Amino acid sequence: MGCSGTYYFFSSKTLSMFAIVDCNNFYASCERLFQPQLEHQPIVVLSNNDGCVIARSNEAKALGIKMGAPAFEIQTLLEQHQVAVFSSNYALYGDLSHRVMQVLGRFTPAIEIYSIDEAFLDVAQFAFTDLSNYGSAIRAAVLQQVGIPTTIGMATSKTLAKAANRYAKKACKTTGVFVIDSEAKRQEVLEALPVEDVWGIGRKYQIWLDAHNIKTAWQLSNSNLAWIQKKMGVVGLRLVKELQGIACYDLEEQPAAKQGIMTSRSFGHLISEKKLLQEAIATHATRCAEKLRKQDSCCALIQVFIHTNAYRKQDAQYHGVLSIPIPTATDSTSELIQLAMSALDNIYKPGFLYKKAGVYVSEIVPRSQVQLSLFSSKDRGKEKQLHDAMDKINTLMGRDKVRYAAAGISRKWKLRQEKKSPCYTTNVNELLRIKN
């Protein structure tokens, strides 16, 4: 098939070079930073509600603890090996993530924050210096200044950089940097990469590729392009080109305006009382409105859902969902609460044990583009003043200091987070304490 040709690095006129910086076992590393006695100890972090494992240190991986394992199932294993167990502390992880990104931003302004623990950097301007050294400098800076270990992969396309990163995690544990700067290295990395671990390959394509005896990324990158395009479309074609080192995707520096905002939580305990569901839904609606206002936008559709725990076979199951279009797009807390409450009235059924409730707002438009409805009776000016004041107070004094009564004060439905570490970096009452 021979489509691989020479690696783009050497044949390109306008050279591209991407780095992906990935924080190693990020949540576990965050916990470890403030509890150094956990160095070399197994750590797991549990999902909201302490449900299942969402992060593991290398030591915990070595114990065979799987991602997504329900906490109650591995209870004995955790105790047996004295695994440090944490509830997720997103205030801490979010703050440390922000700090990591700040440090990365000092190396280049061309940065795409890809997730809480990963960022792409455009390092094309450094491509003729020693990229390995440059990567080491980035790693050292993040480790010293924030305290989080990272791994860095670099290549001429984002997909290939991802592959290099994965390779570095396994093959270059001490240096933590791998740069694909030759055809030989590209082959070395892609041959070691199972096709299902290629960035962007879903389960569906994996099965199909496997059936065609394509098992490694290297085989995929050498596939016939016309055949790939026919079977996997233009996305597949781009994917293969990216594996060949031809950049098809640029950095996405501006996060796209959110398509929709979802606020939902599982309850600490199953609940059936309508009052408690109302409080939860009102709180979620409040959060959605706050997020909308923060990004200067309004929504024209609100969806409310509640459902039971599908895993409890002994319980009767119910899933209620209702969407309500909003005639004039809004960012008003009171309006969203009102709509959410009437949606809940329609979907609530007594006698079920509810596990989760949520509010999803969509059809989001910038506030400046909202067309006032002829029939809107709301005094929007006054309401805006009220919300600005509420947002200000809540930013200053802490979340939910001022809130609508519908959101309740009992909060019996709130999260179960029994093993949460202190918010060391975001709450003055929870700073690291040192006995000296």
Add this chain to the structure above:
Amino acid sequence: MSLFADKISIQALVAKEPLALPIIRDTAVKAGFPSPALDYMQDAIDLNQLLIKHPSSTFLVTIEGDSMIDAFIANPALLIIDRALQVCNGDIVLAVVNGDFTVKRYVRKADKVFLVPENKQNPKYQAMEIVDGMEFSVWGVVAHIISSPRKR
């Protein structure tokens, strides 16, 4: 600008965000005479700017105990730790020794490293030499010490 100069000058210090005092710049005073100070008003002094040089690598920690009392670390005190500072001989550091945090003076003498407490009154605090087999690292350098002399 040193906070700890021998000569003490007193300035009004206000945190800029979110506690900044409102500065009235509007010259359109409705009645009476405009303030003669209006032309001389400047931004309020920002404690963050003064004490935090590297926000992304600065951490606040509370410290309890008197092992560094002679180094002006009161019991209790608030420490501003800056991880971006390169540790120098004689710095006060937040160190990790065998998994435990401690705040001591970092002293290098003839290829040896010591963590030195500072409390002449209490002989139980002794300098510790960092030797092979110890797990040792400097977590960050103490950039500033904040204590509140007024007992509540």
